[in-house]
Amino acid sequence: MRKISSRSSIVKPSPQRRLIAKANELVRSGRVVYDYTAGQPGLPPDEELIKTFYENLLKDPFNYFRYLPTKGLDKLRVAISEDLKKYGGITVDPEDIVVTSGGVEGMNLSLISVTDPGDEIVLLDPTYSVYWDLAVYYQLKVKKCSQTIETGFQPDVECLKEVITKNTAAVVVVSPDNPTSRVLNEEVFKTIADLVIDNDVWLLYDEAYKHIIYEGQHVWIHRYSRTMEKLISINTFSKDIAIPGFRLGYTYGPREVINEMVKLKGIFSITSPVPGQWFAYQALTSGIKEKYLSKVLPIYKSRRDAAYNAFRKYLPEAKVWNPPASMYLFPDMTPYLERVKMNDIDFTFKLAEEKGVVMLPGSIFGECGKNHLRVTFVTQPEEKLEKGIEMLSEFIEKLEKKA
Numbered sequence: 001m002r003k004i005s006s007r008s009s010i011v012k013p014s015p016q017r018r019l020i021a022k023a024n025e026l027v028r029s030g031r032v033v034y035d036y037t038a039g040q041p042g043l044p045p046d047e048e049l050i051k052t053f054y055e056n057l058l059k060d061p062f063n064y065f066r067y068l069p070t071k072g073l074d075k076l077r078v079a080i081s082e083d084l085k086k087y088g089g090i091t092v093d094p095e096d097i098v099v100t101s102g103g104v105e106g107m108n109l110s111l112i113s114v115t116d117p118g119d120e121i122v123l124l125d126p127t128y129s130v131y132w133d134l135a136v137y138y139q140l141k142v143k144k145c146s147q148t149i150e151t152g153f154q155p156d157v158e159c160l161k162e163v164i165t166k167n168t169a170a171v172v173v174v175s176p177d178n179p180t181s182r183v184l185n186e187e188v189f190k191t192i193a194d195l196v197i198d199n200d201v202w203l204l205y206d207e208a209y210k211h212i213i214y215e216g217q218h219v220w221i222h223r224y225s226r227t228m229e230k231l232i233s234i235n236t237f238s239k240d241i242a243i244p245g246f247r248l249g250y251t252y253g254p255r256e257v258i259n260e261m262v263k264l265k266g267i268f269s270i271t272s273p274v275p276g277q278w279f280a281y282q283a284l285t286s287g288i289k290e291k292y293l294s295k296v297l298p299i300y301k302s303r304r305d306a307a308y309n310a311f312r313k314y315l316p317e318a319k320v321w322n323p324p325a326s327m328y329l330f331p332d333m334t335p336y337l338e339r340v341k342m343n344d345i346d347f348t349f350k351l352a353e354e355k356g357v358v359m360l361p362g363s364i365f366g367e368c369g370k371n372h373l374r375v376t377f378v379t380q381p382e383e384k385l386e387k388g389i390e391m392l393s394e395f396i397e398k399l400e401k402k403a
């Protein structure tokens with residue numbers, strides 16, 4: 001076979017994709033599957049929005065399936081700017097917004113635009129697994145600060161002061177977080193804001209879950225006003241209006257960075273999915289986004305509580321935190337995994353195979369995720385969530401008897 005490039009093979013296949021494929025395979029083979037893997041919203045998008053979208057598409061198919069300028073539908077960028085004003089009180093010129101094919105394209109384009117191979121970036125550990133892969137792919141050196149359950153997953157400010165220096169090209173912050181679901185507190189934000197200004201560092205703020213909050217509030221970084229010149233904000237429509245399959249998000253930031261991103265996007269994907277852009281435009285301008293969120297958030301919250309209580313009941317030795325936001329529990333399973341003498345990756349594959357319970361191993365989110373599980377709580381109703389967690393505990397008991 002002709003060669004596969006080293007720049008491609010440097011990225012290792014992710015256990016996450018293999019486990020998701022495993023869950024699909026189990027479903028196809030007729031097994032009952034308890035699937036806690038995907039960062040997928042638990043309910044379909046708003047029904048009224050789907051109907052309006054469909055009617056409008058039939059009336060004007062040309063405009064729904066044409067190319068659009070790479071930066072995105074003008075009307076959508078204006079609607080995003082108004083939405084940011086409404087929810088965050090933040091002023092963003094529509095010209096400083098690029099519509100992307102999901103948040104993940106925003107992550108890629110931002111990193112390519114502001115880093116070179118060999119540059120240093122700062123990640124919090126654990127963090128969204130794709131950032132580790134991107135750091136490898138773009139040949140970035142990673143400095144990190146850990147975030148653990150003991151501090152409610154808040155990184156230590158002293159560590160941040162140590163790692164964010166004049167040598168740092170960019171700091172990546174995810175809040176609300178994946179996998180920990182914490183919202184960074186004011187002290188941490190203030191420290192990061194000061195450090196990126198003082199050291200002239202880009203701040204990549206991933207706000208994918210900014211509307212998925214049950215208690216407390218999202219931190220809008222423009223409160224620390226000088227950070228706006230350093231801020232590249234990465235957003236998605238996958239979570240709030242629940243259209244991950246439409247592949248749509250947006251990034252905003254300083255004009256020179258956005259223009260670089262648009263230039264690159266022109267050679268990667270030309271334009272983001274156009275039907276999705278119309279869909280998002282309708283969601284933002286009709287009041288439906290707000291209505292939809294007020295319907296789904298109480299459902300997600302009740303599912304969160306059910307999953308949390310099930311962990312407390314069936315796996316009392318797990319260290320588990322009931323998070324204020326996002327979609328995931330991130331229990332530390334160390335006592336159990338030590339007793340059954342397995343690492344989290346082997347454990348999750350065996351659990352999937354034997355019980356049809358599919359959860360993600362914490363170590364794919366960073367070293368600090370070792371011995372944890374990432375458990376999506378929004379995608380299944382309460383009884384099913386609880387049942388799968390009960391089955392997890394039965395599985396551990398069986399392994400413990402054998403060990």
Ligand SMILES: Cc1ncc(COP(=O)(O)O)c(C=O)c1O
Pocket residue numbers: 039101102103104105128174177178206208235236237238244248249
């Ligand atoms: C923190 C975070 N950022 C970005 C994304 C990317 O989402 P998408 O590409 O679907 O917009 C995800 C997906 O789960 C995520 O958890």
